[in-house]
Amino acid sequence: MHDDPLERMPAGARITLLGEGTDFRAYDVDGRDVLRIPRHDGARDALLAEARWTAWLARRLPLPIPSYRHVVLSPRPFALYARLRGTPALRVALEQQDLAAIGARLGELLRVLHGLPLDPISGLQPDDDPTLAAWSAEALSDLRTAEQHGHHLDARWARELGSPPSVIAITPCVIHGDFAAEHVLLDEDAMPCGVIDWSDAVLGDPARDLAGLVHWGGAPMLASALQRYGSIDAATLERARWLATCRAVADVAFGAQRGRPEHVGAGLRALAHVASM
Numbered sequence: 001m002h003d004d005p006l007e008r009m010p011a012g013a014r015i016t017l018l019g020e021g022t023d024f025r026a027y028d029v030d031g032r033d034v035l036r037i038p039r040h041d042g043a044r045d046a047l048l049a050e051a052r053w054t055a056w057l058a059r060r061l062p063l064p065i066p067s068y069r070h071v072v073l074s075p076r077p078f079a080l081y082a083r084l085r086g087t088p089a090l091r092v093a094l095e096q097q098d099l100a101a102i103g104a105r106l107g108e109l110l111r112v113l114h115g116l117p118l119d120p121i122s123g124l125q126p127d128d129d130p131t132l133a134a135w136s137a138e139a140l141s142d143l144r145t146a147e148q149h150g151h152h153l154d155a156r157w158a159r160e161l162g163s164p165p166s167v168i169a170i171t172p173c174v175i176h177g178d179f180a181a182e183h184v185l186l187d188e189d190a191m192p193c194g195v196i197d198w199s200d201a202v203l204g205d206p207a208r209d210l211a212g213l214v215h216w217g218g219a220p221m222l223a224s225a226l227q228r229y230g231s232i233d234a235a236t237l238e239r240a241r242w243l244a245t246c247r248a249v250a251d252v253a254f255g256a257q258r259g260r261p262e263h264v265g266a267g268l269r270a271l272a273h274v275a276s277m
Contacts, residue, residue, distance in 0.1 A: 252264050
């Protein structure tokens with residue numbers, strides 16, 4: 001019996017690495033399936049939970065999301081789902097993207113997602129850092145990592161990241177938790193056709209998902225999304241802007257460490273977006 005999930009794929013299958021992050025590696029299998037392999041024990045538990053709650057979410061959202069059809073927990077955990085069509089937006093040239101049109105489509109998705117009932121059947125758990133203290137500490141660490149790799153960012157970011165905004169009176173809702181261009185699939189017309197990687201979905205602050213729009217397309221994209229999503233208060237906007245800064249610095253650090261210039265570029269563009277707001 002093979003322990004390596006790659007060796008458990010059908011003989012002769014064409015297997016190509018799609019990407020890897022902190023928690024998972026993802027492979028294309030014959031252009032039909034996506035194989036996800038956890039990189040540590042915590043990600044194993046997250047994968048099982050994700051398979052459960054995506055089945056609950058998929059029936060309720062206006063865009064396709066992964067639907068797991070095969071989950072194996074031992075001796076080495078992995079999972080398979082039918083590959084969704086489309087290309088991650090991070091890999092599509094910005095000049096090919098109509099950010100206003102994309103924002104409107106994503107605003108509708110987030111309106112539905114954030115309006116879902118807090119159903120215990122979903123298996124979603126509350127956010128484990130509602131105070132943003134851990135976000136702040138990790139962002140400051142990412143800032144140091146970016147600087148160690150030659151990306152000396154403006155001192156204003158350290159000041160801002162060290163002072164997280166207030167989270168008083170937040171009403172938690174169902175959120176993607178890592179909503180970003182790399183997890184939104186675009187079709188041949190560069191319009192959203194799916195959303196992947198739901199491993200960070202929790203019951204939490206809607207500003208976390210809105211921050212992804214700020215990161216991706218700045219204030220114009222957020223404004224377009226809010227026409228479908230609905231208005232937000234100044235405190236939610238402040239948190240979205242701050243969380244987008246955290247995500248931007250994390251991108252620069254990750255890209256610098258892993259030799260991923262597309263992530264470095266996305267992070268630097270996002271900092272420019274935040275600075276203009």
